[in-house]
Each structure stands twice: as structure tokens, then as C-alpha cells.
Amino acid sequence: MPLQILLILVVGGIAAVAVLLHLTGRSRQTYLDEGKARAAWSRQFPEQPAARVLVAQNGKAALVAPEAGQPPLGLVWSFGADAVARDLQHLHLSKTARGLQLQFSDFGAPRANLRLNPAEIEQWHRIIAAQSFDAASGEQSNTAGRPS
């Protein structure tokens, strides 16, 4: 096939698919509630059940404390229509204008940009820095209790 025609087909085809999917609402990010966050966590770490889960107000991320109560904590965040999970080891944590940025030393999962409200930014920063939910002062009402 002539290269020019191939190029037009490929670029046009990708653009058409992208526009069609976007206009029909296929760009929406998955919304995590506590159950979904828990399921996404156990899907990735079936050997370390989540004891406590703290879901961000916008439903795009959740902090996870594994059952054993030992660090590291974990993070679940929405990734397109799906979710991904990582434990919070070897990361660089920084505050951004609208949330937190977590940089991992993982080429396939370089960073998670979390949008959080101002109170959450402080709370999550403390929790992640201390690797403990107990660092969340006075805002325990958001956290889920141990599963019965």
C-alpha cells in the first residue's frame, strides 16, 4: 500500500475513533466508592486484604491500610474506566495547587495526580508521610471501619 494512503487511513482512523468515543461519553473516569476501592485493592493485592479504606471526596482515589496494620499503606486510583493500585513505598510526595502528586519509581506507573479538597490535602499528606491512618487527626469519620 502506498505510504501516503496508509498514513491518511491510520491518522484519520485513530482521530475518528477518538472523537466518536469521546462524544459518546467513553472518556468518563471510574468513580470509586468504598466497595469498589476495596475490590480494586484486593484485585491487585489478594494476599493483603484492606482493613481500612479512605475514599477521596471526588471518588477518584482511595487510601488503603492493609489488615496487618503494618506499613506500607496502599493507594487505589481511577485509571480511565478502570482502577490501578500500588503500595506506597519508594515514592516522592508533593503538594500541588489542587491536591497531591505521588511519584513512583516505576516506569509503567510514573505518578498519581490526586485532586483533593484543601482539608484532604493536609489529611492525606499527613497519613502518607507517616504511613499510618492514625496520623489523620480528628477526621476518622471518613474512614471505614474494619470489615465485620
Add this chain to the structure above:
Amino acid sequence: MMDSLSYPDVTQWAVPFFIAAILAEFLWIAIKGRGGRYETRDAVTSLIMGAGSVASGILLGFIAWGFFMVLWRITPLDLGTSIWVIILCFVLDDLRYYWVHRLGHRIRWVWASHVNHHSSQHYNLTTALRQTWTGTFSFIMIIRAPLVLLGFHPALVLFVGGINLVYQFWIHTEAIGKMPRWFEAVMNTPSHHRAHHGRNPRYLDCNYAGVFIIWDKIFGTFVPEQKDDPVDYGLVFNIASFNPLRVAFHEWVAIYRDVTQPGLSWKQRLLYALAPPGYSHDGSRDNSETIKAKHLIRNPNDRGTPGF
């Protein structure tokens, strides 16, 4: 001996059909409300991976081609290009594909190239086009050498390999449940290949077939899709990036980091590159055997069922 045999590049000519089929599958899912999921960035990444794979073939294809032409000069055999030779070549090349694919899952160096095909959490026709950019660096083209040495012209070998890849396009769908019984018994189908894309412990390292599922049945790697264990698509450890460069190169980078970490013996460095994915010198990672074993501890009733 002929040197200038040429066949059409089937993967390139199939591009218009790919686009039409993707649109048709999307419409079918949208109308029926079942049979798969599409996500914008996931689909676009898959399509860019496909385009990049064709581009890398155009740019780097000469390396494999040169290698095959050297073999073609060496071999005294020439089977010609009769229809029976083409059919025989297609079947033997499918056996070649089975082993290339199996090694692609069991040798990390080859997995680094193939992993991107499994890196989507979706399974639709765009997933079929999520193809490698780095196949040349896996050196896996040596598995084609016997075909050329047997007297199949390199152009014929690449031609039937292209048909093989085009066949595999349509099986990347959830819109088709099961094909007729006889077809499921002989051919690779959406159902069989869905299982291959599963990250469930049961489905790890199964159904490597290209066109004929019989190879998996012969070599003991066949696992039928189970109704009570729906396929969970993606990698055991899913990546968190839609960036095509990260999708294409993440496992190569991971190999580099593992091999160059301080304090390892040369054997350990070699194993990080060549052992099955999941190898670690200190046993800190899981491979498919340990994942299956741990699953069976959590779910003892699955022992003895397909895949365990």
C-alpha cells in the same frame, strides 16, 4: 533460486477493514448495551501502538529480512510456491507462532516485547492492534529460521505470518460468546483468546495459539474459558499509564533496572533478563507458579479444575 518473490503486505491492506470492524463493534456494543467496553484513552493508545508497530516494521523490518535472506542463500532446499506449499507453510508457521508466543510469556526478554499486547484492562478489537514496537530486539525471529531452511521462501513465510496476525484480529472481542462446537475444537476463537488475556491465576500461561487451538491441546497449555471465572483482563500487575512510550518500553526499563542493581551475581543478572517473568533473586516477587499456588491456598476447591 528466486530472490525477488513478493506478496502483498496483508497487515497494511487490512487497515481499512480494521477501522470498519472497530466502528461496527463499537456500534454493536452501544446498541445492545453488552458485549464489551470501550474507553477513549485506552482505545487511542492501542491504536497508536498498532500504528507504531507497523512503522517499526517498516523501519526495522530489514534486519529480520536480511537474516532470512542469508538463510535462504544457505539452504539447498526450495519448495516453490504451489498452493499446497502455501497451505503447509501456513500450518507450520502457526506452530511457529505458538512457540514464539509461548516463549514470549516465559522468557522475560521476549515478554518485554510482548507485554504491551496484554497491558490494557479492556478487551475489544482495538486491543488486537496493541502490538509491539520492539519485536526486532527480542531476536525471536530466529524461531522462523527452520521454515526458511526447510525451503519456504522468506517472502512466503512473512506472508503467511501476516495472514496469521490478521486472523487474530477478530478474536479480540467480547461481542461473540462461543462459536460452533467444531470450530471451538479446532480454531482459536474469541472465547479461547479471552482466557489468554486473563490475569486470573487460572488463565496465566494458557492458550498461546494463533489460528489453530490444537497446538495448546497437544502441548498441554489449553484452558477453556470458565463461566464461573469471568476473565479479568490485563497484567498481573497493571500499568498506570496511557503513554505509548511507557507502554512500549516499560518492561525493558524494568529489566535494565533489575539487571544493573548492585550486589548481584552474573547468574542472577542473566536470570533477571531470561527467566520467566516474576523472577527475583531474593524471592520477593511472584511468578505464575507462585500466583497459582497462593490462589489454591485461598481457594482450595479450585484444585484440579482447568488451569490448576
